[in-house]
Amino acid sequence: MRCGYFEAGVCRSCTEIETPYAAQLATKQRHAREALAAWPDLAWLEPVASRESGFRNKAKLVVAGTVEAPTLGILDAEGRGTDLRRCGLYSPRAHTLLPALADLVTRARLTPYDVPARRGELKHLLVTESPDGEFLVRFVLRSTEALPRLERALPGLLAAHPEIAVVTANLQPEHKAVLEGEQEVVLTERATLPVAIGGPGGVVLHVGPRAFLQTNTDVAAALYAQAAAWADEVAPSSVLDLYCGVGGFALHLAAPGRRVHGVEVSEQAVAAARTSAAELGLTDVTFAAGDATAVPDLGDDLAADLVVVNPPRRGLGAELCAALDASPATTLVYSSCHAGSLARDLARLPGWTPSRARLLDMFPHTTHYETAVLLRRPTAGAFSAGS
Numbered sequence: 001m002r003c004g005y006f007e008a009g010v011c012r013s014c015t016e017i018e019t020p021y022a023a024q025l026a027t028k029q030r031h032a033r034e035a036l037a038a039w040p041d042l043a044w045l046e047p048v049a050s051r052e053s054g055f056r057n058k059a060k061l062v063v064a065g066t067v068e069a070p071t072l073g074i075l076d077a078e079g080r081g082t083d084l085r086r087c088g089l090y091s092p093r094a095h096t097l098l099p100a101l102a103d104l105v106t107r108a109r110l111t112p113y114d115v116p117a118r119r120g121e122l123k124h125l126l127v128t129e130s131p132d133g134e135f136l137v138r139f140v141l142r143s144t145e146a147l148p149r150l151e152r153a154l155p156g157l158l159a160a161h162p163e164i165a166v167v168t169a170n171l172q173p174e175h176k177a178v179l180e181g182e183q184e185v186v187l188t189e190r191a192t193l194p195v196a197i198g199g200p201g202g203v204v205l206h207v208g209p210r211a212f213l214q215t216n217t218d219v220a221a222a223l224y225a226q227a228a229a230w231a232d233e234v235a236p237s238s239v240l241d242l243y244c245g246v247g248g249f250a251l252h253l254a255a256p257g258r259r260v261h262g263v264e265v266s267e268q269a270v271a272a273a274r275t276s277a278a279e280l281g282l283t284d285v286t287f288a289a290g291d292a293t294a295v296p297d298l299g300d301d302l303a304a305d306l307v308v309v310n311p312p313r314r315g316l317g318a319e320l321c322a323a324l325d326a327s328p329a330t331t332l333v334y335s336s337c338h339a340g341s342l343a344r345d346l347a348r349l350p351g352w353t354p355s356r357a358r359l360l361d362m363f364p365h366t367t368h369y370e371t372a373v374l375l376r377r378p379t380a381g382a383f384s385a386g387s
Contacts, residue, residue: 001017001021001052001053001088001365003017003087003088004086005082005084005086005087006018010076010082011073011074011082011084011087013074013366014089014364014365014366015365015366015367016365016366016367017365021049021052021364024361024364024365025047025049025361028047028359028361028367028369029044029047029359031339031367032044032339032357032359032369032371035339035340035342035343036339036342036343036346036354036357036371036373038343038346038347039346039354041353042354042355042356042357042373043355043356043357044356044357044358044359045356045357045358045387046358047358047359047360047361048219048222048223048226048358048359048360048361049361050216050218050219050361050362050363050364051218051364052364052365053088053089054088054089054090054091054092055089055216055218055219055364056089056090056091056215056216057128057129057130057131057195057213057215057216057217058126058127058128058129058213058215059087059090059094059098059125059126059127060124060126060179061073061084061085061098061124061125061126061127062074062075062081062123062124063081063105063110063112063113063122063123063124063125064079064080064081064082064112064113064114064115065081065083065112066112067105067106067109067110067111067112068106070102070105070106070110070112070122071083071112072084072085072098072101072102072125073085073087075115078116079114079115079116081112085098085099085102089365091129093129093133093135093163094127094129094135097127097135097161097163097164098127100157100160100161101125101127101137101157104153104154104156104157105122107153107156108146108149108150108152108153109146109149110122110139110141110146110149110150111146113142115175118175120142121141121142121143121145121146122139122140122141122142122146123140123141123142123172124138124139124140124172124179124180125137125138125139125140126138126140126170126179126180128193128207128213130165130193130194130195130196130207131195131196131199131217132194132196133163134163134164134165134193134194135161135163135164135165135166135193136165136166136167136168136192136193136207136209137164137166137167137168138167138168138169138170138180138184138209139167139168139169139170140169140170140171140172140179140180140181141169141170141171141172142171142172142173143171143173144171147169147185150169150187151187154167154187158188164188165188165190165193166186166188166190166191166192166193166209167186167187167188168184168185168186168187168188168191168209169184169185169187170183170184170185170209171183171184171185180210184209184210186209191208191209192206192207192208192211192272192275193206193207193208194206194207195207195213195217197217197220197221197224197248197252198221198224198225199221202221203224203248203251203252203276203280204276204279204280205246205247205248205251205272205273205276206246206272206273206275206276207246207272208246208268208269208271208272209268210266210268210269211245211246211266211268211269211272212245212246212266212269213245213246214248214362214370215362215363216361216362216363219360219361219362219370220248220362222360223335223360223370223372224248224249224252225252226358226360226372226387227249227252227253227308227333227335227372228252228253229387230331230333230356230374230387231253231255231306231331231333232255234305234306234330234331235255235258236258236304236305236306236330236331237257237258237259237305238258238259238260238261238303238304238305238306239253239258239259239260239261239304239305239306239307239308240261240262240263240298240301240302240304240306240307240308240329241253241260241261241262241263241307241308241310242262242263242292242307242308242309242310242311242320243263243264243292243309243310243311243312244262244263244264244269244273244287244308244310245264245266245269245273245310246269246272246273246276247262247269247272247273247276247277247285247287249262249308249310249333249335250262250273250277250285250287250308251273251276251277251280251282251285253306253308254277254280254282254284254285257284258284259284259285259286260282260284260285260286261285261286261287261288261301261304262285262286262287262288263287263288263289263290263292263298263301264287264288264289264290264292265289265290265291265292266289267289270287270288270289273287274286274287292309292311292320293316293317293319293320295319295320295322295323298323302323302324302327302328302329303327303328303329304329305329305330305331306329306330306331306332306333307324307327307329307331307332307333308332308333308335309324309332309333309334309335310335310336311336311341312337313337313338313341314338314341315336315338315341315342315344315345316341316345316348317345318348321345321348321349322348324349324352325348325349325350325351325352326351330376330377331374331375331376331377332349332352332374332375332376333372333373333374333375334346334372334373334375335370335371335372336370336371336372336373337362337368337369337370339369339371342371342373346373346375349375351377351378352375352376352377353375353376353377353378354373354374354375355374355375355376356373356374357371357372357373357374358371358372359371360372
């Protein structure tokens with residue numbers, strides 16, 4: 001994949017973009033195997049590849065420049081804006097929308113935040129796209145000062161771009177490298193974006209402004225399908241999904257006669273997951289707001305037959321690993337975005353045997369990737385190496 005921004009030296013985020021994609025994938029697979037080399041009997045499935053361009057469902061854009069000529073992209077070393085609205089990682093639909101958002105910045109007189117001078121109002125534009133071509137747009141503001149102007153300009157934007165389903169203003173008053181603040185003001189009738197996973201007829205996740213959504217929808221669908229296939233092989237009667245987010249794993253693992261319970265710290269994400277479960281008629285799928293690392297609070301939930309974990313980059317930590325090791329669960333599915341913390345956690349689970357693993361390339365042109373690992377108790381029986 002060619003990128004004019006990279007070749008001009010203005011953006012180096014995609015550090016591996018000049019490497020042929022097949023070689024990128026092979027390098028990631030080798031890195032993952034080396035990270036988990038302590039388990040030589042681990043069977044590796046074929047990696048899941050991504051599209052090379054247009055695969056990102058999110059654009060996290062720093063707004064800089066001036067009201068008359070805003071930039072949407074990143075900051076250079078001096079804190080000046082570099083416009084990246086034609087980035088090849090975004091879809092053609094996003095490429096069409098971003099100039100309209102820049103025009104709204106001008107019409108609403110939303111002064112871009114000047115980082116070196118510590119003045120201005122609009123810090124970021126955060127744009128999420130669904131496979132159906134709808135968008136959630138978030139304006140990250142320093143204060144409420146610009147909010148009335150944004151509200152006055154919004155009807156014109158929505159009339160010209162009906163594909164924008166949700167608009168919010170997020171308030172982030174602090175001068176530090178934090179993407180968003182705690183307060184969110186919803187400016188449209190709808191507050192969540194429906195994201196269909198796996199195409200028409202698939203599971204629909206309701207994504208709110210602050211909810212976690214895997215960056216690559218196509219590869220996320222493959223990740224959820226892999227977890228569901230592993231679950232179906234053992235046919236658990238109960239599943240616990242820790243760090244469940246808006247319910248991606250939990251909703252895909254639902255099956256007749258199977259109780260599924262998800263735990264997530266974000267109450268907004270839990271509400272969205274409950275909405276999805278209700279729409280699907282899944283009465284045996286429940287969600288609760290709670291901290292997955294607060295082991296004493298999990299109580300009897302840890303007695304599930306199968307546990308799914310999808311922690312942040314830091315991993316599970318020693319306490320949760322110890323609780324999982326002592327639990328009666330017989331199957332564990334671990335989805336990790338960092339091979340180092342994954343290896344560290346697997347070493348903390350001596351009562352489990354890693355059986356199969358699969359690399360899923362969520363992040364082409366970088367060194368990052370997702371790894372899914374299936375673990376069983378040594379006495380729980382063997383899997384075939386097929387899927």
